[in-house]
Amino acid sequence: xxxxxxxxxxxxxxxxxxxxxxxxxxxxxxxxxxxxxxxxxxxxxxxxxxxxxxxxxxxxxxxxxxxxxxxxxxxxxxxxxxxxxxxxxxxxxxxxxxxxxxxxxxxxxxxxxxxxxxxxxxxxxxxxxxxxxxxxxxxxxxxxxxxxxxxxxxxxxxxxxxxxxxxxxxxxxxxxxxxxxxxxxxxxxxxxxxxxxxxxxxxxxxxxxxxxxxxxxxxxxxxxxxxxxxxxxxxxxxxxxxxxxxxxx
Amino acid sequence: xxxxxxxxxxxxxxxxxxxxxxxxxxxxxxxxxxxxxxxxxxxxxxxxxxxxxxxxxxxxxxxxxxxxxxxxxxxxxxxxxxxxxxxxxxxxxxxxxxxxxxxxxxxxxxxxxxxxxxxxxxxxxxxxxxxxxxxxxxxxxxxxxxxxxxxxxxxxxxxxxxxxxxxxxxxxxxxxxxxxxxxxxxxxxxxxxxxxxxxxxxxxxxxxxxxxxxxxxxxxxxxxxxxxxxxxxxxxxxxxxxxxxxxxxxxxxxxxxxxxxxxxxxxxxxxxxxxxxxxxxxxxxxxxxxxxxxxxxxxxxxxxxxxxxxxxxxxxxxxxxxxxxxxxxxxxxxxxxxxxxxxxxxxxxxxxxxxxxxxxxxxxxxxxxxxxxxxxxxxxxxxxxxxxxxxxxxxxxxxxxxxxxxxxxxxxxxxxxxxxxxxxxxxxxxxxxxxxxxxxxxxxxxxxxxxxxxxxxxxxxxxxxxxxxxxxxxxxxxxxxxxxxxxxxxxxxxxxxxxxxxxxx
Numbered sequence: 001x002x003x004x005x006x007x008x009x010x011x012x013x014x015x016x017x018x019x020x021x022x023x024x025x026x027x028x029x030x031x032x033x034x035x036x037x038x039x040x041x042x043x044x045x046x047x048x049x050x051x052x053x054x055x056x057x058x059x060x061x062x063x064x065x066x067x068x069x070x071x072x073x074x075x076x077x078x079x080x081x082x083x084x085x086x087x088x089x090x091x092x093x094x095x096x097x098x099x100x101x102x103x104x105x106x107x108x109x110x111x112x113x114x115x116x117x118x119x120x121x122x123x124x125x126x127x128x129x130x131x132x133x134x135x136x137x138x139x140x141x142x143x144x145x146x147x148x149x150x151x152x153x154x155x156x157x158x159x160x161x162x163x164x165x166x167x168x169x170x171x172x173x174x175x176x177x178x179x180x181x182x183x184x185x186x187x188x189x190x191x192x193x194x195x196x197x198x199x200x201x202x203x204x205x206x207x208x209x210x211x212x213x214x215x216x217x218x219x220x221x222x223x224x225x226x227x228x229x230x231x232x233x234x235x236x237x238x239x240x241x242x243x244x245x246x247x248x249x
Numbered sequence: 250x251x252x253x254x255x256x257x258x259x260x261x262x263x264x265x266x267x268x269x270x271x272x273x274x275x276x277x278x279x280x281x282x283x284x285x286x287x288x289x290x291x292x293x294x295x296x297x298x299x300x301x302x303x304x305x306x307x308x309x310x311x312x313x314x315x316x317x318x319x320x321x322x323x324x325x326x327x328x329x330x331x332x333x334x335x336x337x338x339x340x341x342x343x344x345x346x347x348x349x350x351x352x353x354x355x356x357x358x359x360x361x362x363x364x365x366x367x368x369x370x371x372x373x374x375x376x377x378x379x380x381x382x383x384x385x386x387x388x389x390x391x392x393x394x395x396x397x398x399x400x401x402x403x404x405x406x407x408x409x410x411x412x413x414x415x416x417x418x419x420x421x422x423x424x425x426x427x428x429x430x431x432x433x434x435x436x437x438x439x440x441x442x443x444x445x446x447x448x449x450x451x452x453x454x455x456x457x458x459x460x461x462x463x464x465x466x467x468x469x470x471x472x473x474x475x476x477x478x479x480x481x482x483x484x485x486x487x488x489x490x491x492x493x494x495x496x497x498x499x500x501x502x503x504x505x506x507x508x509x510x511x512x513x514x515x516x517x518x519x520x521x522x523x524x525x526x527x528x529x530x531x532x533x534x535x536x537x538x539x540x541x542x543x544x545x546x547x548x549x550x551x552x553x554x555x556x557x558x559x560x561x562x563x564x565x566x567x568x569x570x571x572x573x574x575x576x577x578x579x580x581x582x583x584x585x586x587x588x589x590x591x592x593x594x595x596x597x598x599x600x601x602x603x604x605x606x607x608x609x610x611x612x613x614x615x616x617x618x619x620x621x622x623x624x625x626x627x628x629x630x631x632x633x634x635x636x637x638x639x640x641x642x643x644x645x646x647x648x649x650x651x652x653x654x655x656x657x658x659x660x661x662x663x664x665x666x667x668x669x670x671x672x673x674x675x676x677x678x679x680x681x682x683x684x685x686x687x688x689x690x691x692x693x694x695x696x697x698x699x700x701x702x703x704x705x706x707x708x709x710x711x712x713x714x715x716x717x718x719x720x721x722x723x724x725x726x727x728x729x730x731x732x733x734x735x736x737x738x739x740x741x742x743x744x745x746x747x748x749x750x751x752x753x754x
Contacts (some may be wrong), residue, residue, distance in 0.1 A: 026599070073403035
């Protein structure tokens with residue numbers, strides 16, 4: 001079972017849209033996917049029309065095998081299930097550490113779930129300072145959307161710094177440019193600079209700033225399901241193929 | 250993840266009922282995939298699948314087998330395949346292993362299939378449960394729906410509610426019988442061996458006429474299959490039916506007027522004679538592999554050439570027989586015969602016509618039995634082939650008599666006699682086959698004319714003839730042993746009691 005975390009230390013960068021579309025694309029490619037909605041703001045569960053469970057907010061949740069597995073909901077798409085958990089980052093931290101480590105009850109619980117899925121995709125809450133490095137330890141790959149602006153440039157460098165300080169392998173990071181607007185010359189310049197400064201960290205695929213992605217909130221379905229041939233749809237497909245290739249390599 | 254449940258069946262009209270009302274606050278949404286595909290239900294002409302409560306459904310490029318005993322299995326369909334042996338390897342082929350390799354799987358009904366989905370959707374537009382749908386509409390207009398409910402993880406209640414609604418609306422777990430209901434009753438009902446019950450006190454004339462009236466439709470039912478050359482069993486069954494009729498005419502001594510009997514026998518023999526050459530070729534071609542197995546591999550090339558020639562001859566003979574069966578003359582003749590035995594007004598009674606069936610049966614069977622014992626008593630390693638041949642004919646007649654009159658005798662005793670008789674007949678049959686094959690192969694070799702491979706073929710046939718001769722000699726020993734079992738003291742006693750009031754002579 002592979003774990004891919006969709007993470008950004010900055011909000012509003014299209015992270016949840018990415019998690020939703022990547023989860024869909026992995027599932028459509030035949031892998032059995034569990035998308036864990038860990039970001040109360042992003043609510044990827046919303047895009048799959050899965051109602052958040054009221055029972056899942058207390059900390060004991062992750063120690064209770066039954067409740068954990070029972071909270072999983074099938075999406076409308078084949079091979080794709082959702083864990084619509086509304087939880088705080090603190091619990092998320094616990095969740096991840098238990099998922100990877102030791103003799104915890106959660107670990108045992110996950111064994112049952114483990115055989116159900118080939119891939120767990122985590123839609124993470126955005127906050128680097130509070131986030132335990134366990135997140136990054138746990139994941140096999142960390143997918144990071146970056147808007148090509150000077151501000152994003154700084155936050156991305158903070159993330160790399162965090163990886164360096166925590167002795168985490170930088171090559172777990174698979175960044176891509178998000179909400180790219182072709183007409184903005186600044187976007188082009190920053191993309192060139194950052195790609196240059198961080199060779200191999202950025203995927204070739206970029207996600208455009210597109211109305212289809214904004215409309216996801218109305219359609220409540222992945223762009224790849226509703227408009228696979230749109231510019232955004234094709235971009236997500238390309239991103240998926242690159243991430244899948246990198247994650248396997 | 251989705252969990253697949255069992256498949257349900259319902260008439261198409263019920264689906265409308267199912268989709269028009271909410272299921273516990275969930276809205277049913279019906280969605281048909283665009284486009285459709287052909288489907289067919291297939292079975293052998295003798296309905297081997299239907300009678301064993303199985304159904305073979307070819308749906309587009311998928312072949313599915315539904316069985317009451319073993320549930321459902323599927324594999325990709327093999328285009329153009331009509332015999333089990335021609336199917337690609339797979340679970341369906343494996344599950345059909347018991348079918349006769351000689352019978353084609355014919356389309357017994359066909360139509361158009363389409364797929365769709367029924368979803369139960371909540372107030373957020375989220376699907377909570379769904380069912381895969383398949384609509385099969387036969388060309389006769391009957392349409393049915395197959396529903397396979399699929400639960401979504403975490404929504405067990407919705408799945409439960411959906412299944413309950415399906416059942417409420419008339420859905421029943423899919424079984425082979427459900428789909429057979431789509432088929433018109435008219436298109437079913439071929440029975441190769443009809444049960445014709447002869448009553449003990451029924452007159453011999455009525456019994457004979459009942460038997461002939463029973464077998465004539467069997468022969469006729471096979472005509473189209475022979476004409477279309479669907480498989481070799483049509484001709485085989487056709488011949489058996491005619492042979493039974495001829496046997497009734499010749500074995501039921503003096504039941505019909507002797508002159509009329511002779512005329513009828515001649516008419517049925519003439520019908521039979523038309524079929525001989527094609528059946529002979531079928532037998533050789535079906536036995537192709539076993540003939541090849543009898544000789545070393547280096548002899549195969551000649552045999553393969555021989556079979557190629559036989560195949561060519563078969564094409565010609567098949568066309569000839571098909572033309573004959575389609576001809577006005579044949580159709581007129583067979584219809585006239587059917588009419589004659591159905592109405593019976595023109596049948597002239599013979600001296601035995603009004604005897605009770607039981608009485609006549611005992612006399613005929615006892616006579617045959619004594620004749621068989623007389624011939625078999627002389628049997629040894631030096632007995633001429635002709636006498637073994639005669640024994641075979643007598644045994645066959647005895648068997649036919651016993652089968653015709655089976656219903657007037659106690660079943661258990663009857664079965665006890667038939668078992669060793671069948672064994673004896675098997676041996677006699679093989680002995681005869683080996684003899685006939687040697688002669689016919691020799692004739693074939695002599696008739697090769699200026700075939701460029703004449704020498705090679707003749708040599709290979711020569712080798713085959715030697716092997717067949719050895720097998721014939723070996724079979725003779727088995728006949729003697731088989732007769733001894735048939736002629737045991739216990740058997741003699743049973744036969745005496747059954748057919749001769751227990752008297753010695």
